[in-house]
C-alpha cells in the first residue's frame with residue numbers, strides 16, 4: 001500500500017505508459033519517485049539492476065520498461081523482442097523480490113492472449129490456444145513475466161500484480177507513420193491532409209473491424225488504484241470494455257481534426273482480426289473503471305500533438 005513518502009521506482013519513465021504513471025503520481029503528491037533513463041541504467045544488465053536496487057531500496061516498483069514495436073519490428077527483430085524483454089523483466093522482478101519490494105506492478109499487453117479466443121477476452125483465456133505468430137516473441141516474454149508475478153504471489157505471498165492494458169493512445173504516443181498504431185496514425189494523416197487543402201485520406205481495409213482504445217492517463221489511474229489496493233488476482237485486464245469500428249473511429253478523428261475531404265478506403269488491403277476487446281469484469285469488480293471517453297481523449301491527444309509537432313518530427317529524424 002502506498003503512503004506519502006513511499007519510494008517509488010518507475011521503470012521506463014520516459015515512455016508513453018511510464019510518463020503517464022509519473023504524471024499521475026506527481027499530481028497525487030508523491031515526491032519520492034526514482035527513475036533512470038536507459039542510458040543511465042540498462043535494465044538488460046543484471047548486475048547493474050541488482051546494484052541499483054541494493055543502493056536505492058525502493059518500496060514500490062512500476063515496470064513500464066520494455067522493448068516495444070509494431071508488426072514490422074517484431075518480424076525483423078524476434079530475438080531482441082524475446083530476449084531483451086525477458087532480460088528487462090527478469091532483472092526487475094527478481095531484484096524487487098530480493099530487495100523485499102512491497103508492491104510491484106508488471107505491465108504487459110493484450111497480445112498475451114491467444115489469436116482465436118472468445119470475445120471479450122478474459123484473463124482465464126491465457127494459454128488456451130496458439131498466439132498471433134507476428135508478435136509471439138513479445139507475447140511469450142510478457143507471459144513469462146505474468147507467470148513470474150504469479151509464482152512470487154503463490155510461493156512468497158508477494159503483493160505483485162500484472163496489468164494488461166488494451167490499445168493505448170495519448171501524450172508521448174508514436175506518431176511516426178511507418179511504425180505507429182492506428183489511432184495516432186489517423187490523427188496525423190487527417191491533420192496533414194487538412195493542412196494540404198483537405199486532400200483525401202487513404203485508409204486500409206473496409207473499416208469494419210472493431211477495436212478498443214484506452215487513454216494512457218486511465219492506465220496510470222489503474223496503476224494508482226492497484227498500488228493502493230490489495231488485489232485478489234495476479235492478473236487484470238485494463239480497458240474500457242467498449243469497442244468501436246475503425247470506420248467510426250476515422251469519422252470521429254476526422255471531425256475532431258476538422259478535415260473536410262474524402263476518406264478513401266483501400267479494400268484490397270487486409271482488415272486484420274474482426275474484433276479485439278478486453279473483458280474488464282475483474283478490474284470492475286475490484287472497483288476500478290476508466291474515466292476518459294474516447295472523444296474527449298482524442299481531443300486532448302490532438303491538442304498535445306499540435307503542441308508537440310516539432311518534437312514529434314525531431315524524434316522521427318533521430319530514430
Ligand SMILES: NC(=O)c1ccc[n+]([C@@H]2O[C@H](COP(=O)([O-])OP(=O)(O)OC[C@H]3O[C@@H](n4cnc5c(N)ncnc54)[C@H](OP(=O)(O)O)[C@@H]3O)[C@@H](O)[C@H]2O)c1
Pocket residue numbers: 011012013014015016017018036037038039041042043044064065066067068088107108109110164165166167168169181
Ligand atoms: N503503447 C501501447 O499501446 C501499449 C498498450 C498496451 C500495453 N503497453 C505496455 O506498456 C509498457 C510500456 O509501453 P510504452 O508504450 O510506454 O513503451 P515506450 O513508450 O516505448 O517506452 C518504453 C520505455 O522502456 C524503456 N526501456 C526500453 N529498453 C530499456 C532498457 N534496456 N533499459 C532501460 N529502459 C529501457 C525506455 O527507456 P528510455 O526512454 O530511457 O530509453 C522507454 O522509456 C509495455 O510493457 C507495453 O507492453 C503499451
